[in-house]
Amino acid sequence: MSTPLIYMDHHATTPVAPEVFQAMQPYFTTDFGNAASKTHVFGWKAEAAVEVGREQVAALLGIAPESLIFTSGATESNNLALFGVARALKERGNHLITVATEHNSILDPCRALEEEGFRVTYLPVNSKGHLDLNALKDSLTPQTLLVSVMAANNEIGTLAPMKEIAAMTREAGVLLHSDAAQAVGKVPLPVEEWGVDLMSFTAHKFYGPKGIGALYVALRRPAIPLKPLIWGGGHERGMRSGTLNVPGMVGMGRAAQLAQDALEAAGKRVAKLRDELWQGLQNKIPHISINGDTEQRLPGNLNICFQGVPSEKLLMALKEIALSAGSACTSDKPQPSHVLKALGMDDAAVRSSIRFGLGRTNTAEEVAYTVNRVAEAVAEIRAQEGIDF
Ligand SMILES: *Cc1c(COP(=O)(O)O)cnc(C)c1O
Secondary structure, X not given: OOXXXXXXXXXXXXXXXXXXXXXXXXXXXXXXXXXXXXXXXXXXXXXXXXXXXXXXXXXXXOOOHHHEEEEOOHHHHHHHHHHHHHHHOOOOOOEEEEEOOOOHHHHHHHHHHXXXXXXXXXXXXXXXXXXXXXXXXXXXXXXXEEEEOOOEOOOOOEEOOHHHXXXXXXXXXXXXEXXXXXXXXXXXXXXXXXXXXXXXXXXXXXXXXXXXXXXXEOOOOOOOOOOOOOOOOOOHHHOOOOOOOHHHXXXXXXXXXXXXXXXXXXXXXXXXXXXXXXXXXXXXXXXXXXXXXXXXXXXXXXXXXXXXXXXXXXXXXXOOEXXXXXXXXXXXXXXXXHHHHHOOOOHHHHOOEEEEXXXXXXXXXXXXHHHHHHHHHHHHHHHHOOOOO
């Protein structure tokens, strides 16, 4: 009998919820219209569906629907925020600030902007993954255009104090962007109360489809300057041209609605499973430690260093459990995680760390099974490596 597969990599992606899939289906077939077609009912239906999706996403975040620009996902939203603001404001300054533990869809655009002549400060973090707010304050200059800080880290789950950061950037008259790909639908995101100016989202991290996301741009007077990346038909108020992904937008909306309904209960349930997993592993396996913060952390995240156990070997030994050694977006390049390195961990510890990403579909039975299998595999690998604690 084959062992059922267990999915514990919800930071990489999540399954589409059945309700989401059902909501999307008609927009592939019967209601396939182009939302920009103004002359017939097919177009009107598609446009109406897109606006419902926009309202549902906006409702989850407590923001105005018109403040959302639909994109292909958080990578594009991050690119649009960084290039869009920097290029629109290049007469006013040349400096951006971000953090060493950001996702590559922030760090790579920042490096590209450096090639365009911008200066970028990459703030360090402490061993829990938090940046030093005083260091942020000190690095703000009259040339600074934008600060970008992720709301929740995709490897270690550390939550940033966005409200404090926003108070600081507002006082300095600098725009604040946040990559909230991991935070949305997992923890409350009172975007307006925080005062964040731009925020990136992606549906596939909260049980919606892949290939659809959004950038929130606060409605201000005068408008926040933003130069589009993709030009063409002027869709999304000129900020993102291209025929709208109608099923995707419908799905993202439905996923947002489900997330809103379940936010508190699902968060508590997932956090409980995560704590059981950590307790179980700790009881059975010596010499393990948590990477990141135990308090300010995403409910489903656990990142553990198993001393003396190379992570590839552990992942190979646990073929029936989907886990990861770090960000899915960089795992084809066998480089040690830049996030764990930024915590000050040595190379051996970085290479012995595994990310567990629990989600809505996981059960207590799966957690118990995982504890036993990981304990077995760790003991075996340590024996092979000749390590005897
Ligand atoms: C997944 C992820 C992204 C990329 O999102 P896509 O929609 O897959 O492009 C960006 N930032 C963070 C923090 C992520 O977790």
